[in-house]
Amino acid sequence: MDAKISIPRELPVQEIDVYTDTRDLLAHSRREARRKGFEDWLICDIDAHHVETVSWHEIIEYIEDPVVRDQALMYQKERIGAPPYGLNGDLGLRYQDVGGRIPHQSDRREKVTETDVHRDVTLTRRAMEGFACDYMVVFPTPMLFLGMHPQPEMEVWLGRAYNRWLIDKVLSADDRIKTLAYIPFNTPKEAERTVEEFSDAKGVIGFCVTSTRYKPVHHNDYMRLYAMLQERNMPLAFHAGYHWQDPSLMTVNRFLGMHALGFAWCNIVHMTNWVLNGIPERFPNLKSIWVESGLAWVPFLMQRLDDQFLMRPSEAPQLKRLPSDYMREHCWYTSQPMETTNMKALEVTLEMINAETQLLWASDWPHFDFDVPSVIFDLPFLSEQARRNIMGLNAARIFDLKR
């Protein structure tokens, strides 16, 4: 045996579980950030999540309607173990953690001793530290299903309560935490009211339509909403989600397959309607952002729509150019979950969407398919300027964030 024997340090966390501190979980990301000098880079995470249902008892206090608010408060008080009041969704079909293999997706029960801010502020700050990012945009999680609610008014009540709570408890506490406020898209007039009321609220840098819903984004009812957003220079995000009860997915028996298709499918449908109905022609300065569908669907849809459009231009008479031109110049994309098993395909994809100006890095933390900033930094075919743009400068530009 070698005479010189070293005694190592045991890591404080031997096996990661739902109690592990986010900073320990993301220690390797932080290490990479130090190695790569991210402290000199502007890094913006345009899609991260918190679990709003943990705070549901607080959020329902913000419901405007006094009767519904009382019902919600009584429900939360007296039905121990019941799902959160008013929320639709997938109940127990939440297999994202692959049977406990990915604990940060299962739950986050880490210790939080800070009492000066809401727990979600602390958890968000810890994730930002792990990614070395300067801004983090937070979205809700179970509420991504709210567009499928059988009561459109419930989407209005809960969406509005959530926005108000988020601004009060989370966004007000830290200038680096932002959101794209929830729009109750199934009720267009209320969607307009949301934009009117929250456009100037602290931390609100745009608005969000949860994509899992059966509403045509090109309907005339939405034109005033789009005009309002364009006038305010507020981007509109379509945040993807899955919906296993969608008839087109009901034969898919593996969560893997349903999740892979569902998160792309809803945005494929909305994008098709968005472009073929000429929304970018009608609102050329309205910035749409397509969130959490990955990127591989975009080249497919570009080619598919271009090909069909040239054979049937009379069915999309507003278009003066190819559908892919609108998708490249009027639309922005978040990167996660970035498909990386075929780097040639990824390179072509980034070229097709003009990633240098249109792509925004996103983590989707704390979900099972989250991406670290290095997924962009490590791409060998990008220039340094392109990397800087994608990791933060593009977001700073479209959201007018301080650099």
Next chain:
Amino acid sequence: METIRIGRIEDFGERDRKVIAHGDVEIGVFRVDGEFYAWHNDCAHRGGPVCQGRLYGRVEEPVAEDGTVGALRYKPGSLNIVCPWHGYEYDIRTGVNQGHPALRLRKAEVQVTNGEVYVVL
């Protein structure tokens, strides 16, 4: 070459581990069926802390002669280490990824001498 003392054999129960740091290097040492295996704590996917993940048997789906399938099961004797970041699964004994065998964990050499477990870097 550097030798690092991990601990006594008896410090390790069956399926126990020690994940250590030495400078910038992190290593996970595992005891499985009495044998020791050591891997660098960097997932071949995105550099996640793979050695701090959970251990599971490899899931398989037996196919009957008529092509039908029924229940899932854990492959007898198998054991995978699962990266807690994204769920990439590797055979704890070989370091080979379940879904894409070209992906492998980086091995560290283990030596057991006089009841002590060492890793040689």
